[in-house]
Amino acid sequence: MSRRWWWLIGGVAGVVVLVAAGLWIWQATSHPATAEEAAEEYLHALESGDPSAVEATGAVVEPETLEAFSGATAFVEDAEVVSVDGDHSEPVGGVTATAEVSFRLADEEHTAQLTLSPIDGRWVVDDSGRGSLTATPSIGSFVSIGEQTLPAGEATTLLPATYAVTAAPAELLSGESSVTVFPGDEQSIDLKASLRPEATVAAQKQLDDHLQACTAPGDTPPADCGIRIPWGTEFRAVSEYRYRIEKLPTLALTGTDFTAEGGILVTTVAGTGQDGAKREATYRTDSWTARGDVSFTAEDVVLTAW
Incomplete structure (x- = not known):
């Protein structure tokens, strides 16, 4: 057989070997991650403090939860998977796996169980990998966790980490508490809040604007302005009120x-x-008083005079 044929046969054999190697590598790297590997990936994402790393695990997490996670003050450390039940199952519908994990958070060792469910052909940590927090401030109707402002008194899903919870709006209210959220944990806190001087300044301006509007000329006295005029004994009817x-x-x-x-x-x-x-009379009061209710939005104070 000629040397040319030997080169041809050798070339074909080389191609076959390369194709076989490529198939082996593809099969080895394209198989779905095991439940243990998926649990490890989730733990590493929590350790990183990176919301995009958590999303990459396939975990179904609300944008508000990810945004709050980006502002956490401490993250999971030294996390590892201790054991997995159902690790050899394929990630198909109706099958779950349970991972026993350990980690360090808030300077203490902790354990937890993470349930993994199949999503799009891969193992994904479900809601068992998250916790929740309900914060109720003594003043106001909102709290802030990181850059995220949330309604008070409602359970908010959070990723395991330590968070600074503050009264909102922070420009008008003070009050802060540090809270650590664990997997599968439901936390509730009462947040002590107090008024900043800026709250009184903002409320005074709002009241001033309201009272200025109250004192526009008109043919009837304004309501909810604290204005009382004793004209009944002198007038049969009134056509105009003017104020200074x-x-x-x-x-x-x-x-x-x-x-x-x-x-x-x-x-x-x-x-x-x-x-x-026709008659015209002037009345003066040196004790003009206004009263009402106070509430807070996520950004401002709101007065309701009565």
């Missing part, structure tokens, strides 16, 4: 209500006197 503010009431604020006192208001009333003739 000499001093706005000074506001005192609590977490649920307000009182504003010490205002000076001059009111000129025009209309028909008791004798049927």
Whole structure:
């Protein structure tokens, strides 16, 4: 047989070997990760503190949960899978696996069980890998976890980590607590909050704007403005009220209500006197007072005068 044929046969054999090797590598690397490997991947993602790493595991996590995780103050450390029940099962519908894991968080050793379910042909840690937190501040209706502002009194799903929970809006309220969330854990905290001086400043401006609007000329007295005019003994009917503010009431604020006192208001009333003739009279009060309720949105204070 000629040398040319030997080269041809050798080349074909080499191609066959390369193809076989490629198939072996593809089969070895393309098989679905075992339940143990998937659990390890999830733990490593928690250790990294990277929301995108958690998403890459296939875990179904809300954007709010991932955003809060990005602002966590401490993460899982030294995590490992201790044992897995159902590790050799294929990730198909109706089958689950359970991983016993250990980790360090908040300077203490902990254990937990993670349940893995099949999603799109791969093992994925389900909700057992998350916890929840319900925070109720003493003032306000919102709390902040990292950069995420959330409604108070509602359970919020969080990834295992330590979080700083603060009263919101932070520009107006102070109050902070550190909370550690564990897999499968449901936490509830009462957050002590207090008013910042900026809250009184913002509320005073809001009240001033309200009272300025109250004192626009009109043919009826404004409601919810603390304005009382004793014209009944002098007038049969009133056609116009005109106001002059000499001093706005000074506001005192609590977490649920307000009182504003010490205002000076001059009111000129025009209309028909008791004798049927046109009449105009001026009334002055040195104790103009306003009261009402206080609430907080995620960004501001809201006054409701009454």
